[in-house]
Amino acid sequence: MKEIEGIVIQSNRYREKDKMVSVLTADGVYSFLARGTMKLDSKNRPSVEILTQGRYLLSYTKDGLSLRQGETIFSLNKARQNFAAIRTLSFIEELTYKFVTKDIAHKIYDLLLKILQCIEDGNDCYTLSLIYLAKVIEANGYGLFVDGCVRCGSKENLVALSYIDGGFVCRNDYRESEDLPIGERKLKIIRYIFKVGQVDLLRVSFAKEECLELIRDLCSFFSEATSTRINSIKLL
Ligand SMILES: [Zn+2]
Numbered sequence: 001m002k003e004i005e006g007i008v009i010q011s012n013r014y015r016e017k018d019k020m021v022s023v024l025t026a027d028g029v030y031s032f033l034a035r036g037t038m039k040l041d042s043k044n045r046p047s048v049e050i051l052t053q054g055r056y057l058l059s060y061t062k063d064g065l066s067l068r069q070g071e072t073i074f075s076l077n078k079a080r081q082n083f084a085a086i087r088t089l090s091f092i093e094e095l096t097y098k099f100v101t102k103d104i105a106h107k108i109y110d111l112l113l114k115i116l117q118c119i120e121d122g123n124d125c126y127t128l129s130l131i132y133l134a135k136v137i138e139a140n141g142y143g144l145f146v147d148g149c150v151r152c153g154s155k156e157n158l159v160a161l162s163y164i165d166g167g168f169v170c171r172n173d174y175r176e177s178e179d180l181p182i183g184e185r186k187l188k189i190i191r192y193i194f195k196v197g198q199v200d201l202l203r204v205s206f207a208k209e210e211c212l213e214l215i216r217d218l219c220s221f222f223s224e225a226t227s228t229r230i231n232s233i234k235l236l
Contacts, residue, residue, distance in 0.1 A: 002058045002065070004030055005073070007112060009097045011050045013038055021048045021067070023056060026109040028102040032058050032065035044070040050093060051076055051116055074113070079120045084208075087235050088125040091215075092116075094232040095136050104139040111135055114198055123202055126211035129236075131201060133215060134193040137222050142166070146191040149173055158187055163221045180217075189214060212236060 006025035011034075014020040019034045036042045047054040047070030057069040079085040092115065100108045115132050119125050137143060143166070148155040150167025157171040160179035168187065169179050182190075189206055193214075196203070219230050 001068070002060070003055065004058065005053075005055045006030070007053045007109070007116070008048055008050050009093065009100070011048050019048055022097065023054075024096060024100060024105055024109060024112070026106050028105050029100075030056075030058070030065060032056070032067050033061075033063065034067040034070070037067070046070075046075065047072045049075060051089060053113060053116075074117065074120075076116065076120050078122065079125075082122075082125075085119055085125045087232075088129040089116075089119065090232045091129055091230075091236055092132055094230060095133060098228055098230070099136050099140055099226070107139040108136065111198055114201060118201055124205035126208045126215075127205040128201065130189075130206070130211045130215055130218075131193050131196060133218055133222075134190075137218060138194060140222075140226065142222060142225050144168075144190065144194055146194045161187075161190070185210075186214070 004023060004025050006023040008021055009024045009029070010022040012020050014033065017036050017038045019037045020031065021034045022029055022031045034044060034048045037045045037048050039045070044067060046052065047056070048067070052072055053074040055071045055073060056067055058065045059068050076089065079089065096112060111132070115128050118128055145167030148168065149158060149170035150162060150165045151169060151173040154170045158168045159171045160169040160174050160181045162169050162179045164178060189210060192204060215236065216233065219233050223230050
């Protein structure tokens with residue numbers, strides 16, 4: 001027997017009444033069979049809903065891990081009534097199961113839980129999704145250098161972003177053919193989302209359109225860098 005505490009990041013129907021579930025914990029990802037949880041009266045059913053945090057008692061069987069008992073710790077309820085929140089949750093879900101591997105689970109687990117709680121409490125789901133994206137990109141080793149010019153280190157006259165070199169670029173080092181010019185406002189937002197700590201998640205929120213534009217930019221960079229599609233962005 002094994003007991004884990006974590007967040008459900010995949011929950012798919014398997015056979016008629018069962019589900020295959022993946023749970024992210026602070027030390028990795030566990031997948032198990034959750035028998036009978038497609039049935040409406042299953043007592044374990046709520047605990048294996050997507051993005052629910054729970055405690056799971058698992059047993060080893062010849063086919064792998066199997067759920068004995070699941071207990072919900074935190075679940076999304078109010079957020080599920082809100083259209084914008086639902087869409088951003090699909091995005092967060094996809095980012096997590098595609099990019100949060102065993103090796104970086106410890107960097108993301110607490111943050112993900114906090115972000116889900118903030119969304120459930122009705123805070124701005126676009127800003128929170130943007131921050132989450134930045135942190136997932138960073139945890140995967142593709143973080144951007146936002147403290148100065150990535151080529152010379154200067155903190156003055158930052159005018160562009162280089163995805164190739166991974167950071168801001170100053171006026172002197174700007175290369176028209178490969179760098180992306182960015183204004184002061186966008187620069188500030190990018191710096192903020194890569195720097196912000198977990199305790200300050202709610203300090204600032206940005207306009208929906210600003211968030212979406214940056215989410216699209218960062219996703220196309222990240223998708224290309226990792227050769228992995230992010231499908232749910234189309235729904236945002
Ligand atoms: Zn420079």
